[in-house]
Amino acid sequence: MAQLDTLDVVVLATLLFGTVAYLTKGTYWGVTKDPYATSYANTNGNKQAKTRNIVEKMDESNKNCVVFYGSQTGTAEDYASRLAKEGKSRFGLETMVADLEDYDFDNLGSLGEDRVAIFVLATYGEGEPTDNAVDFYEFITADEPAFSDPADPPLQSLKFVAFGLGNNTYEHYNSMVRNVSKALEKFGAQRIGMAGEGDDGAGTMEEDFLAWKEPMWKALAEKMGLEEREAVYEPVFGIVDRENLTKDSPEVYLGEPNKMHLEGTAKGPFNAHNPYIAPISESRELFTVKDRNCLHMEIDISGSNLNYTTGDHIAVWPTNSGIEVDRFLDITGLLEKRDSVISLKALEPTAKVPFPTPTTYDAIVRYHMEICAPVSRQFIATIAPFAPTEEAKAEMTKLGNDKDYFHEKITNRYFNIAQALAHVGGLEKWTAVPFSAFVEGLNKVQPRYYSISSSSLVQKKKIAITAVVESLQIPGQVEPLKGVTTNYLFSLMKKQHGDPSPDPLSYNITGPRNKYDGIHVPVHVRNSNFKLPSDPSKPIIMVGPGTGVAPFRAFVQERAAQAKAGENVGRTLLFFGCRKKAEDFLYSSEWKEYEKDMGGKFSLITAFSREGSKKVYVQHRLKEHAKEVNELLQQKAYFYVCGDAANMAREVNSTLARILSEQRDIPESKAEEVVKSMRAANQYQEDVWS
Known part of the structure; x- marks a missing residue:
């Protein structure tokens, strides 16, 4: 699957870059002799x-x-x-x-x-x-x-x-x-x-x-026995101006996650605290329509100690777009100070500074702060006292205290923090909000996870990503809602292909100090329990519409390679759905090759939802093949689902229970218990997102 960005329905938050310096009793360990470095x-x-x-x-x-x-x-x-x-x-x-x-x-x-x-x-x-x-x-x-x-x-x-x-x-x-x-x-x-x-x-x-x-x-x-008092904002971090430093000073972090990256000596192990700056060896467009994009990318990990097994996830460390960085710095009155160097000082001994310093306002907003995320109602209430006008203060207070009003004015419009402040304050700048409040109140940018769409057996040192570029037009809004990470990857792909058109989102795709130049992206690998059976002769049934097909491309790719090598490969069914065969049929040419390699063991069953008078989805095709599905499950076939959890995955779960009920002539309640037992035995596996 391609698990979606913060702006793409799932509110996923906070980057686990690795926690910072342990601070105690005024003693700090850090960069050179900088007392506030982490x-x-x-x-x-x-x-x-x-x-x-x-x-x-x-x-x-x-x-x-x-x-x-x-x-x-x-x-x-x-x-x-x-x-x-x-x-x-x-x-x-x-x-x-x-x-x-x-x-x-x-x-x-x-x-x-x-x-x-x-x-x-x-x-x-x-x-x-x-x-x-x-x-x-x-x-x-x-x-x-x-x-x-x-x-x-x-x-x-x-x-x-x-x-x-x-x-x-x-x-x-x-x-x-x-x-x-x-x-x-x-x-x-x-x-x-x-x-x-x-x-x-x-x-x-x-x-x-x-x-x-x-x-x-x-x-x-x-x-x-506690007594409540009026809540007043108390900063956890102090902002220290480092006037003796400039953004060109070698000890200043401009988005590098740790000292090794700052000094150009980064080495493994590469993990959730230390990304590998991986070259993108190739990329291509998978859709054939102009208004929608789906990327296939090959990430080269041969220069790292990274390994993966089929079914794992790759984490991409994104950067915020230039247009959103500028929007935030402008509304907070920091545009002219974007390159000023600051350090964060923990004001109490157990607090941990969330990113390395000294750094700049620009670097914090671009690489460390989730400025594009949906706005928290609690945070709106927190910064209400710092509003630029009494009218804005009253509006912020109402938004913070009234759930329904907040949803009407902010949530339903998908405003990020800068858009919300501009909406409430008009042309006024929010210069009175302590920058520490943003550091403490906004989530930290986190890696986004994508199901790997390649087999480690077939390409051990190249990881494939399959991702739809998220762009959603909200009714009544001028600007479309743009996914942070997929649009970042899209900008990288366009540069790789020499696209001369300017990037409307102005991503800094060359990274801090141009260290990502040459089409690189920071990544690490996360292990997953979403795996093929260890015995390749076991039958498998896969349901993956849209980019939910990503891990199944890897599964089928692996089984095709095993079959070519003479191994006994079990029956392999894939139910795939998309809108139209001619527009978004992912990897359409590859499936025929896999069928050929597997000698009839592999079948692709498609559901094109917008080609007939009636919409047809993967669960409908699943029902049409009820007899074979039941027979394979009686042979202990593994059943896999990848894609949207809220609708598709639930429908598939219900459809499977009805299939078992009808095919085995048992009550549906009993069939639901069978599905539950399959889950418990790891025979039914899901890789889904909401």
Whole structure:
């Protein structure tokens, strides 16, 4: 699949570049002798806390509230930061934010009666913990975790609050927060308030969070005897002007993720904290219509230590477009200061600066700040006091407090932060908003993940991407909504093909200090559980309309190579759908070659939704082939779905249950149980997005 950008329906947020310097008691490690530089300098990944003992850490920093996060895309980390700020500003809590992988949890029971732990936990994939929460999850859900506290039960003095981030299109919706809450309570911990559950599948994550936290704060205040006070913005980071430096100074970061990239000595391991600047060996257009584009790109990883297996994802590290960077800098009054050098200084010892400094305003906005994301209602309320006029202040306050009004004026128009400020303030510049508020309140740019559309067996050192260029015309809006990453890739493709037309979005595709020149893109690889059966003789059934066909191109490519090598390859069915055969039939010429290579073992069943009087989708074709589908499943065929979760994947799931009910003459409720058991046995796999 081509998982979509922030602007492309999914609100995915926060870049996991790797956390920065551990800051404590005025001592900093960093670039040369710069007192405010971060420890991106010498590390490829997260720098762990000095101690892994959370009680010791809270004691030394005088904290009484810790907000742990388990985050895959950064949204949970963002919510954790927001809760920590709000707890301090509204209730006087001494809060800290903590990455779950930075601490051990055997001493959770020793946190103390006068402290509280908040867990913000995202569920990844089919009910799995996020990468940074794996060790914690395995510990807390064990039958007999090795707690250091001899109390019985061991967590009887622990008070905790929990919020989960999930997607109802998956079978194990919000299983992380549910399972962790259950485990904590099993060992005697006292949950305060309801465990909240946000639903990305329904597109209500932000409002679910806002609706949950108000009664939670009330319950927490009652439990801990807290008194609410008027919330006043208190910066977590100080902005330090570095007048002795210019953007050309060698120690100034202009978008480089760490010191190795800054100095031109980047080496592996390349991962979620340290991207590989990979050459794009080739690219081509897959659609044949002028108003829509779909890219096929081949990313060369031969110069890295990166490896992938068929079914994995590639992460692309995007940059914001020049037009959006300029829009943001203009509305905030920073356009003339774009190249001024600044450092960020943590104003309290447990805070972590989110990107390497010293740097420039331009570099922060272009490479580190999610300026194109949908606007948070809570953030609008936070910056309302800094509005340029009383009228704008009143409007911002109303937007922040009235959910329906906010959706009418902001959400339904898909405004990003700069557009929202321009809409409210007119020609006025928002110069009074502290820049630290933007750093703290806007998500960090994160990598975007795409299902790899090539087989590692066939091309071990080249990774293929298949992605539709996102451009959505919103009714009533002059400007179309542009996907950040796919349009960045589109600009790269046009440059590779020598397109002389100017880029209307003005992407800086050559990267910081022109280090990406020659058509390069920063990437890393993420492993996936979406895999072919280890035995190639097993039959498989694949359903992938549109760019959901991406991993299935890889699957079929691999099986064709195995068949050519003389291996026994099982029956391979692919259900593919698109609008029109002549316009967006992806890889149409390749499928015939695969059929030939596999000697009749492979069949492609197509559904062209806009070619007849009645729309035909993949689920309709699936029903038409009900007999063979059932027979293959009785032979333990693996069933795969890739694409849109909210509509297509649900329809396919329901259609499969009806097929089994009719073909096996069993009640549909029983057939639904069969499908569930297939999921549990990994016989039914999904790679979907909402």
